[in-house]
Amino acid sequence: MSRKNDQKGKSMNFVTIKSSYIKSRDATVIHPSFSVSKQVDNLLCKGKSFYAIWDNKNNKWSTNEYDVIDYVDRLIDEKFAEICNTTTSKIEKDYLRDFDNGRWEKYKKYCQLSPPSTIQLDSDITFLNQKTRKEDYRSKTLPYDLKEGNAPGYEQIISTLYDPEERQKIEWAIGSVISGDSKKIQKFLVFYGEAGTGKSTILNIIQTLFDGYCGTFNAKDLATPSKSFATAAFQKNPLVMIQHDGDLSRIEDNTLLNSIIAHEEISISEKYKAEYPMRVNSMLFMGTNRPVKITDAKSGI
Numbered sequence: 438m439s440r441k442n443d444q445k446g447k448s449m450n451f452v453t454i455k456s457s458y459i460k461s462r463d464a465t466v467i468h469p470s471f472s473v474s475k476q477v478d479n480l481l482c483k484g485k486s487f488y489a490i491w492d493n494k495n496n497k498w499s500t501n502e503y504d505v506i507d508y509v510d511r512l513i514d515e516k517f518a519e520i521c522n523t524t525t526s527k528i529e530k531d532y533l534r535d536f537d538n539g540r541w542e543k544y545k546k547y548c549q550l551s552p553p554s555t556i557q558l559d560s561d562i563t564f565l566n567q568k569t570r571k572e573d574y575r576s577k578t579l580p581y582d583l584k585e586g587n588a589p590g591y592e593q594i595i596s597t598l599y600d601p602e603e604r605q606k607i608e609w610a611i612g613s614v615i616s617g618d619s620k621k622i623q624k625f626l627v628f629y630g631e632a633g634t635g636k637s638t639i640l641n642i643i644q645t646l647f648d649g650y651c652g653t654f655n656a657k658d659l660a661t662p663s664k665s666f667a668t669a670a671f672q673k674n675p676l677v678m679i680q681h682d683g684d685l686s687r688i689e690d691n692t693l694l695n696s697i698i699a700h701e702e703i704s705i706s707e708k709y710k711a712e713y714p715m716r717v718n719s720m721l722f723m724g725t726n727r728p729v730k731i732t733d734a735k736s737g738i
Contacts, residue, residue, distance in 0.1 A: 465528050473550075492504060591642065654670045672707055
């Protein structure tokens with residue numbers, strides 16, 4: 438197979454659209470060529486796979502890998518239209534979405550071999566009225582503005598379920614997430630009580646308040662060394678992690694749990710992905726019917 442590259446390919450930071458004559462196909466083929474460079478700043482890879490792409494149209498980062506396909510294939514169509522005006526030769530397009538042409542496989546290999554990004558998306562809350570830049574690394578926005586107002590429904594619920602001192606602790610924790618201080622606060626909130634005492638009610642409110650910034654975890658798995666994929670729940674590093682019905686009535690090994698609460702760097706282990714380090718931003722909230730019991734008096738929890 439012989440090919441002659443058009444070095445005037447259209448550079449798009451992480452990808453260049455090139456036209457190459459391929460003798461075996463007797464055609465000029467328009468195809469993507471992926472760049473390995475420190476200058477690449479609109480595609481992020483982590484754990485030897487895709488992490489995010491900059492969406493210039495919507496002015497935010499996207500974690501949907503199908504957006505890579507749409508972006509690259511749109512550039513291929515633009516290049517095709519450009520070349521069609523200058524030649525009558527046979528022209529073919531190797532779309533990224535067409536698995537049979539091998540371009541998708543090359544892209545996946547590119548992600549696998551790319552240096553892992555240390556960038557963490559959405560490390561702060563973004564409100565509806567908030568303007569962001571590419572350098573802010575935001576991929577999501579809450580569906581409401583941050584402003585003063587009355588919340589009579591919430592007021593009735595919180596004042597019914599909790600006395601003023603406990604309410605202050607809960608609202609302090611919520612406020613720390615909004616301000617960004619939760620990433621530095623080394624505390625783990627446990628809502629302990631019998632069934633029907635309102636634990637899930639307040640956790641549901643927190644979950645709704647931070648929609649898109651929440652994840653779920655299993656506290657018992659984090660305290661069980663044999664659960665090798667327990668940290669996979671933190672792969673997106675949400676600012677809030679919730680477990681409605683947890684069980685820490687017997688903690689044998691709290692090392693990992695301590696590291697997460699302290700926002701230290703831990704290893705994220707996902708199935709079928711390479712392990713990678715990440716500093717955890719999450720604040721943990723757990724509801725339980727059983728009191729927390731720690732076997733190690735020096736556990737730090």
